[in-house]
Amino acid sequence: MGNSGDFSDINERGLVLVGCGRMGGAMLTGWLAHGIDPAAVTVIDPNARPDWADKGVRLNALPPENPAVLVLAVKPQMMTDVLLELELGPETLVLSVAAGVTLATYDRAFPGAPIVRAMPNTPAAIGQGISAIIGNDAAGAEALDLAEGLLSVVGEVVRLDSETQMDAVTALSGSGPAYVFHLIEAMTAAGVAQGLPEALSLQLARATVAGAGALAMADDTPPAALREAVTSPAGTTAAGLAILMDPDTGLPPLIARTVAAAADRSRELGE
Incomplete structure (x- = not known):
């Protein structure tokens, strides 16, 4: 199912998942099934199901200082508040699955960081989704491969040529x-x-x-x-x-x- 690959850097440095609703939860289920160590995952979501902690995931704990990946899976209208609270270095990949929030918005919040914007859809909940991804200038081949690997656990992944295509993707496969x-x-x-x-x-x-x-x-x-x-x-x-x-x-x-x-x-x- 696509490029679900080597997660050793994540297991070493950690992954922070902000928002663990249906989409975040579907991805987390897939990651744990594909070799990501639960102890390497920090979930930040006051409404997250408590049984994630039973699976070994760190729930609403202080995130690592320089995680391998920060995944943003909150509703777009909550994103502004979330971005104000997060600080990252340029070695962390930022992967967003929030509709409508542009790469430029994330560039302002995380200057110099590799950022990948993705649009998955709800069949991801049963591993039958399709996600489209586009990266910013700082997101090289390695960052895009990692983003694709993380998303391929919930379905197919396609890469876009430009961010302007994301509105059509949102309208076609997202909705x-x-x-x-x-x-x-x-x-x-x-x-x-x-x-x-x-x-x-x-x-x-x-x-x-x-x-x-x-x-x-x-x-x-x-x-x-x-x-x-x-x-x-x-x-x-x-x-x-x-x-x-x-x-x-x-x-x-x-x-x-x-x-x-x-x-x-x-x-x-x-x-």
């Missing part, structure tokens, strides 16, 4: 799971409207979306080819797709508007 969950809701309601009991309709919709997604991931067959393979001429699928693929009222313009609205909001939040 995207919510669009898919809503698709399941809409398919369920449509099945009910056609006479199915709700529980059965939900079971069919959920399994269909999950199965189709797994099939799309199984090999490099383009989605258009997978769609065509299901579509007999003048059959039931073709009748449904005639509505869904309408260039004016169908799914393509709707998804385009959806992703554009989310990307615009991401740009606003980053200003």
